[in-house]
Amino acid sequence: MLQQTQAATVVPYYNRWLRRFPTVRSLAATTESDVLHAWQGLGYYTRARNLHRCGKMIVEKFGGRLPNDPDELKSLPGIGLYTANAIAVFAFDQSLPIVEANTARVLSRLFNIRAPIDSTSGRQKLWEASAKLVPQKGARHFQNAMMDLGALICTAHNPCCQICPVKKFCRADKPASLPRKRQRARTISITEWHCFRTSGRTILLERCRQRWRGMWMLPKIQQRNSAPIHRAQFSFTHHRITLEVFRGRSNRLTTRQRWFSCHQLNRIPIPSPHRRAIIDLFIAERGAGLHPQRS
């Protein structure tokens, strides 16, 4: 959950997740739809699918116990170099380097690394720097301190160099100008059209294909036939998407479409912009029994 998502955002999801899947076996035994539903709203849903597969592999290949060897950890879906080493460091107190957003920022400043930290050469320098610093004993405390330093003092904006405990080791000329990152693609704007088609207390939804795969959204339509009854904007990597929803019918009922009753909506995964649209539109129709997800 913490991969590219701020810890404060994760906390409520993490607590709900552990109540819902208290053991790795309960996770392995559930459906992908249920996993996506528990993840709903957190984004980057491939992480949820990978964690599900990961749970199954832990049960089937590792007897229900998480391995402590970084190479075995890396063989699990969703566990890359950072996560494998982080588990080995924080769960098993092994002495290994870790590089993530916080430590990358700290290390780039300490060592004055000017190469973009998301480039191959920049990443290599960061991992070398981390390996150079990590102590043989007490690596867990050390890496924890490095991350807290990045989170609380060596911050992305307005780093508090005055109170930094390692100020005298820092080689950065201008700490605030680091780390550097590669230039990103220009944001492009897109408008997407979907329909709100209901019949009594049921609503027509459609399986998402690539983005949000495995989730359910309002059916796509190719043509707008009237004024939108709902409009919302959301951003997405380098896309800015305007979601327009029209009353009425999708062209035809495809195999990817299904009718759902209102109370079913609280048990299936729906991407946040579409969930908000559905709630908004049902409330506009004086509520058909739908209520926002309860924690």
Next chain:
DNA sequence: AACGCGGGGCG
């Protein structure tokens, strides 16, 4: 070596 992938928070 790039790219795609969500969503919320902040300056």
Next chain:
DNA sequence: CGCCCAGCGTT
């Protein structure tokens, strides 16, 4: 608005 966030797998 654009940048940032306990990265990863794919192309």
